[in-house]
Amino acid sequence: MTREARADELIRDHVAGSVAAAAIPIPLIDLVAVTAVQLTLLRKLGRLYGTTVAIGAQGAFAVGLLGAALPRVAASALKILPGIGWIGGAAAQAALSGAATWALANALRDRLEAPRIDAEVEDGADVARTLARVERLRRRGLLDDDEYARMRADLLDAL
Secondary structure: OOHHHHHHHHHHHHHHHHHHHHOOOOOOHHHHHHHHHHHHHHHHHHHHOOOOOOOOHHHHHHHHHHHHHHHHHHHHHHHOOOOOHHHHHHHHHHHHHHHHHHHHHHHHHHHHHOOHHHHHHHHOOOHHHHHHHHHHHHHOOOOOHHHHHHHHHHHHHHO
16 A cells, blocks of 8 residues: 555544544543544654654644634534534534544645655656656645746656
8 A cells, every 4th residue: 555545544534533533422522532533643644654743732732722622613603503403513513523634634744745755756766656746735835836846857857
C-alpha cells in the first residue's frame, strides 16, 4: 500500500471515529473523545510521513477548540430551532466533528508532503507523480509561483 493510500485510510478511519465520538450523549465526554481521536490521527500521520508531530498542551487545546468545541456550539445552536431537536443537533455535531477532523488531517498531510518533493526528485522517484503533487500543492496555495516554477524545472530536468 502506498503512503498516500495509507494516509487516506487513516483519515477515513479517524473521521469515522470522530463522528462516533461526537455522538456520545454525555456533555464534555464527547468533546474529550473527539479531541483524543484527532490527536491520535495527527500523531499517526506524522509517523507515516517520517516525522514526529509534537502537540503540547496548547496544541491539544487548539485542536480541541477547533475540532470539537466549535462543532458543538454550532450543533447547540441548531437545537434551538423548532422541529430539529436533540436528534438534529447530535447529527449536526457528528457531521461537523467529522468534517473538522478531515480538514485538520488534510491540512497536516499537505504540510508534511511539501518538504518531501525535493527529496523525491533527488532519489529519482516517479517524476510524473511528483509533478502532479507539485501542481496540486500550487493549486491549494501551499507553493507560490516561484517555488512551483523551480520545482517543475527540477522535475523536468530529472527526466
